[in-house]
Amino acid sequence: MSFVTKPRIIHKSLKRNALGLTVRDYEGVATTLCAGCGHDSITAAIVQAFWELDMPAQQVAKMSGIGCSSKTTGYFLSAAHGVNSVHGRMPSVTTGANAARRDLTYIGISGDGDSMSIGLGQFAHVIRRNLDMLYMVENNGVYGLTKGQFSAAADLGSQTKKGEANQQPPIDPVKTGLAMGASFVARAFSGDKEQLVPLIKAGLSHKGFAMLDVISPCVTFNDHETSTKSYAHTREYYHPAIHTDFIPPSEEIVAQYDDGEAMDVKLHDGSHVILRKVDKDYDPTDRGRAFNYLMDAQDRGEVVTGLLYIDQKQGDMHQRSGTASKPLGRMEHEELCPGSEVLKDLQKAYR
Amino acid sequence: MSQVNNFVIKLANVNGTGSASANGLVMKAIFRMGVPVVGKNIFPSNIQGLPTWFEIRVSREGYLARSGEVDVMVAMNGQTFDRDLKEVSPGGVLLYDSTWPRERNITRHDITVLGIPLARMCNETFENPRARILMKNMAYVGALAALLNLDMDVLRGLIEEQFASKKKLIGANIQAIELGYHYAVENFKCPLASNIEPMDKTAGHIMIDGNTAAALGCVYAGATVGAWYPITPSTSMMDAFRSFSEKTRIDKKSGEKNFCIIQAEDELSAIGMVIGANWAGARSFTPTSGPGVSLMSEFLGFAYYAEIPLVLFNIQRAGPSTGMPTRTQQSDLLLCAYASHGDTRHVLLIPDDPRECFDMAVQAFDLSDRLQTPIMVLSDLDIGMNDWMVPELEWDDNYRPDRGKVLTDEDLAKVEKFYRYVDSDGDGITYRTYPGGDPKGAYFVRGSSHNKLGAYTESSAEYKDVLDRLLVKWETAKKLVPGPVIRTAEMPSRTAIVTMGSGAAACREASHKLAAKGIHLDYMRVRAFPFGEEVEKFLEEHDHIIVVEQNRDAQLRTLLMTETRVPKDKLHSILHYDGQPLDYRSVVAGVEEFLSKGEVA
Numbered sequence: 025m026s027f028v029t030k031p032r033i034i035h036k037s038l039k040r041n042a043l044g045l046t047v048r049d050y051e052g053v054a055t056t057l058c059a060g061c062g063h064d065s066i067t068a069a070i071v072q073a074f075w076e077l078d079m080p081a082q083q084v085a086k087m088s089g090i091g092c093s094s095k096t097t098g099y100f101l102s103a104a105h106g107v108n109s110v111h112g113r114m115p116s117v118t119t120g121a122n123a124a125r126r127d128l129t130y131i132g133i134s135g136d137g138d139s140m141s142i143g144l145g146q147f148a149h150v151i152r153r154n155l156d157m158l159y160m161v162e163n164n165g166v167y168g169l170t171k172g173q174f175s176a177a178a179d180l181g182s183q184t185k186k187g188e189a190n191q192q193p194p195i196d197p198v199k200t201g202l203a204m205g206a207s208f209v210a211r212a213f214s215g216d217k218e219q220l221v222p223l224i225k226a227g228l229s230h231k232g233f234a235m236l237d238v239i240s241p242c243v244t245f246n247d248h249e250t251s252t253k254s255y256a257h258t259r260e261y262y263h264p265a266i267h268t269d270f271i272p273p274s275e276e277i278v279a280q281y282d283d284g285e286a287m288d289v290k291l292h293d294g295s296h297v298i299l300r301k302v303d304k305d306y307d308p309t310d311r312g313r314a315f316n317y318l319m320d321a322q323d324r325g326e327v328v329t330g331l332l333y334i335d336q337k338q339g340d341m342h343q344r345s346g347t348a349s350k351p352l353g354r355m356e357h358e359e360l361c362p363g364s365e366v367l368k369d370l371q372k373a374y375r
Numbered sequence: 376m377s378q379v380n381n382f383v384i385k386l387a388n389v390n391g392t393g394s395a396s397a398n399g400l401v402m403k404a405i406f407r408m409g410v411p412v413v414g415k416n417i418f419p420s421n422i423q424g425l426p427t428w429f430e431i432r433v434s435r436e437g438y439l440a441r442s443g444e445v446d447v448m449v450a451m452n453g454q455t456f457d458r459d460l461k462e463v464s465p466g467g468v469l470l471y472d473s474t475w476p477r478e479r480n481i482t483r484h485d486i487t488v489l490g491i492p493l494a495r496m497c498n499e500t501f502e503n504p505r506a507r508i509l510m511k512n513m514a515y516v517g518a519l520a521a522l523l524n525l526d527m528d529v530l531r532g533l534i535e536e537q538f539a540s541k542k543k544l545i546g547a548n549i550q551a552i553e554l555g556y557h558y559a560v561e562n563f564k565c566p567l568a569s570n571i572e573p574m575d576k577t578a579g580h581i582m583i584d585g586n587t588a589a590a591l592g593c594v595y596a597g598a599t600v601g602a603w604y605p606i607t608p609s610t611s612m613m614d615a616f617r618s619f620s621e622k623t624r625i626d627k628k629s630g631e632k633n634f635c636i637i638q639a640e641d642e643l644s645a646i647g648m649v650i651g652a653n654w655a656g657a658r659s660f661t662p663t664s665g666p667g668v669s670l671m672s673e674f675l676g677f678a679y680y681a682e683i684p685l686v687l688f689n690i691q692r693a694g695p696s697t698g699m700p701t702r703t704q705q706s707d708l709l710l711c712a713y714a715s716h717g718d719t720r721h722v723l724l725i726p727d728d729p730r731e732c733f734d735m736a737v738q739a740f741d742l743s744d745r746l747q748t749p750i751m752v753l754s755d756l757d758i759g760m761n762d763w764m765v766p767e768l769e770w771d772d773n774y775r776p777d778r779g780k781v782l783t784d785e786d787l788a789k790v791e792k793f794y795r796y797v798d799s800d801g802d803g804i805t806y807r808t809y810p811g812g813d814p815k816g817a818y819f820v821r822g823s824s825h826n827k828l829g830a831y832t833e834s835s836a837e838y839k840d841v842l843d844r845l846l847v848k849w850e851t852a853k854k855l856v857p858g859p860v861i862r863t864a865e866m867p868s869r870t871a872i873v874t875m876g877s878g879a880a881a882c883r884e885a886s887h888k889l890a891a892k893g894i895h896l897d898y899m900r901v902r903a904f905p906f907g908e909e910v911e912k913f914l915e916e917h918d919h920i921i922v923v924e925q926n927r928d929a930q931l932r933t934l935l936m937t938e939t940r941v942p943k944d945k946l947h948s949i950l951h952y953d954g955q956p957l958d959y960r961s962v963v964a965g966v967e968e969f970l971s972k973g974e975v976a
């Protein structure tokens with residue numbers, strides 16, 4: 025084979041992580057989304073998170089469905105493999121990939137249409153399997169790519185640019201995630217990178233299914249005054265219930281917290297998330313209370329954010345089914361084929 | 376012709392009454408006595424209470440198709456008694472439970488009717504109500520043993536094996552068999568003209584169904600990830616894969632499983648999982664049936680265009696829609712050949728018996744990895760769920776999987792840059808890499824238009840370039856898929872039978888019977904799509920080609936018409952689509968009818 029190479033410009037001034045890589049090394053091809061699209065800010069946060077985690081690109085698999093949001097897996101980590109699958113079906117492809125390569129880190133990018141409309145079934149079932157992955161819903165309340173129809177996550181009464189009001193109550197990714205039994209449920213806002221980056225890092229480090237809903241305004245079809253998913257509306261009703269700090273395994277915990285104010289959760293890979301509660305009566309380990317809190321907040325029109333629920337005790341798909349620790353996709357023929365003698369033996373039952 | 380080792384027993388039962396294992400016992404006993412035998416289970420889409428039939432054909436010549444005759448009818452189902460009675464061939468025998476006399480119903484005088492008070496005998500002998508029902512089955516097995524001359528030691532041996540883990544039940548079963556046996560010996564003239572004489576024609580053979588054999592093929596090919604959504608008649612394939620994997624793929628020390636079976640929430644998900652697993656480098660498959668393939672269509676097009684290997688087993692059943700889920704058909708040929716929107720086409724393998732299911736399962740994985748495209752194995756309910764007598768499965772320990780053009784990290788180190796869809800060998804097949812490898816090999820899989828470098832494109836020329844290269848790959852596929860099985864008649868012939876899959880047994884037998892009448896036909900069984908040169912040549916060399924297939928719309932004929940050079944008017948059809956496995960008599964009749972039209976010189 026012969027292939028042509030393209031020279032690459034290296035910026036000497038940029039900071040390097042433990043792998044000697046700069047943030048630029050975690051980027052992908054140039055975005056083709058509308059200027060100001062929330063999804064692009066999320067991409068930037070993802071790039072930052074991977075860089076801060078010192079993640080080698082070959083460790084990562086990027087998965088997505090179809091939509092403006094799903095396109096963004098092309099815009100980060102060019103050096104990682106990725107599958108841009110079909111509309112609403114990213115969870116199944118990721119499940120299969122994970123079945124074959126349990127040693128990789130999976131990041132799935134979806135939209136609110138991709139997950140809550142066409143893909144609701146696969147969304148529910150991937151949660152049920154507690155697949156080890158970070159699943160991000162880039163939630164703008166509309167179908168961006170097909171030009172602005174309401175998605176199933178659109179809020180009741182939210183209006184289109186032309187003034188049509190949404191008649192149906194929303195299917196909220198966070199409440200759905202909680203109800204389906206997700207082991208990690210979080211919400212963030214594309215406009216708050218400070219909060220988003222640690223949540224992405226925590227989600228990637230969590231062993232099991234991490235659901236991260238990110239309110240991500242669509243500037244072209246859903247950023248007007250009568251929309252509930254606009255930048256302005258989200259900023260106004262944004263309510264961080266929990267601040268999340270992410271501390272990698274290599275770092276020590278230095279800050280001091282008063283009792284009851286913060287919770288230190290150690291993840292399976294040795295990293296820590298420090299959860300600082302804004303609301304005293306919030307308990308991110310109590311699924312029922314988290315759910316009630318969200319219901320009340322929704323009535324007040326608040327957009328509650330933070331790492332809202334975490335449960336580290338659920339085993340992931342492989343732990344539950346007892347799959348070999350060596351990835352199945354890396355097994356040699358000799359480990360898998362029982363051979364001619366066994367075949368003779370097995371056939372005795374058919375005589 | 377003598378009826379010794381040459382007859383058909385049909386057993387009419389109510390489903391859910393435990394008759395299946397009793398009927399299997401009769402068939403197995405004949406097999407163990409060295410006499411070729413085949414069984415067809417004609418069962419309802421229901422768990423309990425509806426009619427079900429089991430047809431056992433005993434054939435000293437080793438014919439495996441249905442004959443369309445019934446020499447001995449065991450009529451155990453009151454609901455269907457009248458039609459079962461009608462079906463007995465003249466000179467045949469009907470056995471029934473005379474606990475409830477049916478003299479009034481029995482209107483035929485050209486057959487022998489034998490009544491045994493099975494229910495009464497069992498009620499007098501056994502206490503437990505469930506046992507009374509089950510033992511009635513064993514009692515007619517006993518009566519058949521006397522009437523057909525079955526070896527009682529063989530039967531006893533089979534019972535002991537069957538209840539090896541529930542030894543307590545052996546006594547009662549043998550007691551019930553003896554009840555029936557003695558009653559028959561005392562009251563009827565045993566054996567019947569249709570009876571069994573031991574032979575040695577089953578040595579080196581097994582009785583196995585296609586789903587079990589295909590599952591075994593998956594294990595041997597090194598498949599590790601199986602994803603599925605239950606659907607008749609494919610379900611038993613995953614059951615078998617699980618059972619073989621548990622026997623052979625669990626590490627003795629750690630208990631770790633070298634396989635992962637996922638029951639998906641639907642077929643859309645099942646095929647997505649299989650795509651994900653194959654993309655990530657594991658061999659992965661899904662068994663399904665027609666409705667499942669309909670749901671999988673979008674993803675099949677994705678895998679075709681993104682060039683991801685996968686193996687799908689379509690155990691066909693009678694359509695359209697839910698159709699007859701427990702009846703057989705070959706009506707998904709066109710659906711599978713072109714499944715999905717856009718210019719999409721798929722490689723198909725078409726086995727004709729369980730042994731070929733085993734071989735083709737392995738071949739399917741190799742071809743799929745080699746061609747980087749979905750391979751669909753088109754089996755059907757007849758092959759998949761019925762026990763066929765086939766030569767023992769064989770395995771060559773020198774076999775190594777063909778994983779096709781995959782670049783390892785070492786390979787990548789030797790190239791400057793990697794592009795996913797560059798055809799550097801001219802065969803239309805490009806190089807791929809697995810995730811988890813050197814970042815140099817990273818690429819982005821998409822179902823949207825891409826150029827040969829793997830990048831998104833809306834350039835007409837770049838888009839066409841990839842689409843046309845897929846056709847080059849299609850040409851390569853023609854050379855790699857298994858060729859047809861061709862048999863030339865004893866006399867030179869310009870007329871031929873063409874068939875596929877489970878129709879083969881009936882066609883082979885029909886050719887023999889026709890040859891005996893002086894009608895000589897060449898024979899071709901296609902085993903794969905796309906059709907290669909051998910198929911073209913065979914079609915070219917014949918003037919009249921009778922295509923025998925099990926669907927209403929002549930789908931194989933259609934496919935031959937559009938995908939080979941054959942002129943349309945050379946092709947004629949014999950179509951069988953009532954849901955029952957094809958019988959050889961229908962083929963003989965169809966050929967004779969065609970010839971009687973005088974078109975053939």
Ligand SMILES: Cc1ncc(C[n+]2csc(CCOP(=O)(O)OP(=O)(O)O)c2C)c(N)n1
Nearest residue numbers: 091092093111135136137138166167168169
């Ligand atoms: C089977 C199928 N139906 C419809 C479409 C058209 N389609 C493409 S993207 C999309 C909606 C995407 O919405 P969302 O997931 O919210 O992504 P966004 O563009 O808003 O980021 C639709 C309906 C498709 N690609 N496939």
Ligand code: SF4
Nearest residue numbers: 058061092168242243
């Ligand atoms: S249409 Fe909306 S979602 Fe799509 S790129 Fe533009 S702003 Fe983003």
Ligand SMILES: [Mg+2]
Nearest residue numbers: 135136164166
């Ligand atoms: Mg959207």
